[in-house]
Amino acid sequence: MRAARIKIHNFRGIKQATLLLPKHGVFIGDNNTGKTTILEALDLVLxxxxxxxxxxxxxxxxxxxxxxxxxGAFQGDSGPEVEVEGDDGIPIPTVDEVEKKEEAPKIEIEVTVADLTEEQNATFGDYIEFWDASADIFYESPDPEGVDGETITEALRVTFHGWYDDEEDDFEGNTYFTRSLIEADKPVGFSRKYKQVCGFLYLRTLRTGSRALSLERGSLLDIILRLQEVRPQMWENTLCTLSDIPVASDPNLGVSSVLESINTALKRYVPKEWGVEPHLRVSHLTREHLRKVITAFIATGEGEHSAPFYRQGTGTINMLVLAMLSQIAESKQNVIFAMEEPETAIPPYAQKRIVHEVCGLASQTLFTSHSPYVLEEFSIEDTVVLSRDAEGFLARKLITLPANVKLKRYRQEFRTRFCEGLLARRIIVAEGATEASAFPVACRILSELRPDLYSSLEALGVCVVDADGESNIPGIAQLYRELGKNVFAICDKQEADNKALIQAQVELLLMHGEKGFENMVLKGASKSALKRFAQQIDWPQYLAKKYPEPEEYAEEALADYFARSKANWGIADFLAQCSESEMPDWLKSACQRINHYCTLDIEGFRLLWGDPVAGDEDGAPTETGSNLEDGADGSD
Structure with missing residues (x-):
């Protein structure tokens, strides 16, 4: 059993989405893309x-x-919609314009459950359809013998509707067999009993562990007890025991004497039938109250002391959850697990174990994650990169490796070169290690010195990816551009052919006019900054012999030093100790340009800087932008 497809309309940040779901996969994307929304949508339905x-x-x-x-502004009046298609070829259906204007907004979520078990086929018999796994569509051919094909399997569609009820002034929601909505005069509800047959379990990052070993309804322990048909007959005995426990009855404590004085005063005004004899008891004495307060204790260390399980370390709680998941899977044998961020407070080796264990336990697992150790456990096909536009249309983007990025290289360099870009919304592809280490430092220092003119790359949501060579820039940029990312590039002066290839893949090109980032910095930085840095650093012995007084020949000495310290952040360290006036003009304008590109609309950017992919070597603003106040034109 698995959830094969989900359609979402009008739910949270998603206006419309149709996604195919892998058997075991991970949703990735920048924050607020819609990863959790998809899992919440599955939870509403199943x-x-x-x-x-x-x-x-x-x-x-x-x-x-x-x-x-x-x-608000009702979405039905926004004009005709254009059909949107995701990278997996699934069209996102639109809603008829006339219906939208006549009907109030409604949340609609449809889930297709395929590969049904014999038990599920028997339970849902009247509503069974057939799913073609090879084409990821429903089998609707008039040939009945076609359902015996190897790729054809029984499937079920279930739909959640949520709406606002004017008369009740409240919100309503229910789940239905989809075929009953389409074919029957009266919709047939998909009840809690039916949902239990589907076996969907949603594990939220923070909430699951905090109540795992409690007896609250829906907790992991409660699920295990229900699956194993254990009915704890303990409530009545517990309630009777608690009612007989005296609380503060010892006169020496002073509480009983106060209660007695209250009782004496009460008798002066009301008959005893109204209520007298106030005393203290342990609890409210209801089963629901006990469900909330009864919890498991776990020993902490080698002694006899125990503490509530939720007071253990976060990593311990997460491993406890994993152990309970195994119990659920063994009891039910057919479970869909949806799990948020399994890496929370877990070391890398344990993250990998969780992924493999859960995938082995469940018929389907769907994760969200920001951990490279989790992501690298999934193939490209099972990595669901999500992209959502400003109008709320969400689609899955397929990872397609360009010609110069082989699968072997992608796997080998996943943690160091590719992972961070997959998780970000904006990427700047740097020509080499020097640009990748130095440019973020320059932006950060300038933003601290002049926050009115500059922003750090972190504040702009930009991550830096080292292309490891100018010839790799177009391919790396293409990879991220096709995933719907905003892609920029920073590089040395390029030959015309490679520059054209880069321009075709990026939205903003930051290209200086020197051969080598070090040369641009050395020629553009102030002499005082170079001399000061030459006095601060610990010179390697061979350079100390070559330049006995390096501050006197600062530019030459540092040229040698930077050339030999590419892997040691030499340029980054130099820029970190510069003031704004000491930094190269091109670098300052590049920091301003990326700030403006991320914060202004495209027309505003063009007025200031001209064509964003021209890669102007001097980085100077256009004449139109030269009248900006307070140095916003890139000058000191």
Whole structure:
């Protein structure tokens, strides 16, 4: 059993999405792309306990908070929509314009569950359809014998509808067999009993571990007890025992005497039938209250002291959750696990173990993660890169390696070169290690000195990827551009052919006019900064002999030093001790340009700097932008 496809309309940050889901895969993308929203959508449709909340949805679950025809700017009046298609070839369906104008917004989520078990086929018999796994579509051929094909499997469609009820002034939601919505006069609900047959379990990063070993409804321990059909007959005995426990009855404590005085005063005003004899008890004495307060204790260390399980280390709790997941999978034998960030407080080797263990336990596992150690455990096909545009259309982007990035290299350099870019929204492809280490430092220092003019790359959401050579820039840039990222490049002066290749793949080209980043810095930095740095560093012995007084020949000596310290952040260390006026003009303008490109619209950028991919060697602003106030034109 597995969730093969999900369609989402009008839910949270997603206006429309249609995604194919891998059997075991990981969702990746920048924050606020929609990873958690997809898992929450699956939980609304398949989670057996989600609809027990009242209400199951609220105002913020609707796209842009619009849940009536009068709240906000109703999306139905935005004009005709254009059909959007993801990289996996799935068209994102649009909603008829007339219907949108007449009906209030509704959350609609449809999940296709394929590879059904015999038990599920027997349970859902009237609503079974057939799914073609080779084409990832429903089998609708009139030939009935075609369903016996190797790639054809039984499937079920389930749909959640959520809406605002004007009369009740509240939100409603329910789940239905999709075929009953299409073919029947009256929709048939997909009840909690049916959802339990599907076996979906959503493990949230923070909430799952905090209640795993409690007896709250829906906790992992509660799920295990229900799966093993254990009905703990302990509530009545526990309640009776607690009711007989005296609390502060010892007169020496002073509490009982105060209660007695209150009772005496109470008798003066009311008959005893109204309520007298106040005393203290342990709890409210209800089963629901006990479910919330009863919890497991775990020994802490070698002594006899125990503490509540949720007071253990985060890593210990996560491993405890993994152990309980194995119990659930062994009991049910058919589980879909959706898990957020399994790497939280877990060392790398344990992250890998969690991924392999959970994938081995479940019929399907879907993760979200920011850990390279988790991501590298999944193939390219099972890595779901998500991209969402400003209008809320979300699609899956396929990772397609360019000709100069072989699969072997991608795997070998995944942690050091590719992972961070996959997780970011904006990427600057640097020609080499010097640019990759020095440019972020320059942006950070300048932003600290002049926050009104500059921003750090971290604040702009830009990550730096080392291309390891100018010839690799176009291919690396193409990889990220095709994933829907904003891609920039920083490099030395290029030959016309390679410059054209780079320009075709990037949105912003930062190209200086020197052969070598070190040369640009040495020629552009102030003499005083060079001399000061020459006095500060610990010179290698062979350079100390060559330049007995390096500050006197600072430019020549540092040229040798930088050439031999590419891997030691030599240029980065130099820039870190510069003031704004001491830095090269081109570097300052490059920092301003990337700041403006990320914060202004494209027309505003063109007015200041001209064509963003021209790669102007001097980095000077255009005439139109030269009248900006307070040095915003790139001058000191």
């Amino acid at each position: 989670g057996p306990d989600r609809l027990n909340r009242r209400p199951a949805i609220d105002e913020h679950d609707f796209f842009r908070g619009v849940y009536t025809l009068t709240t």
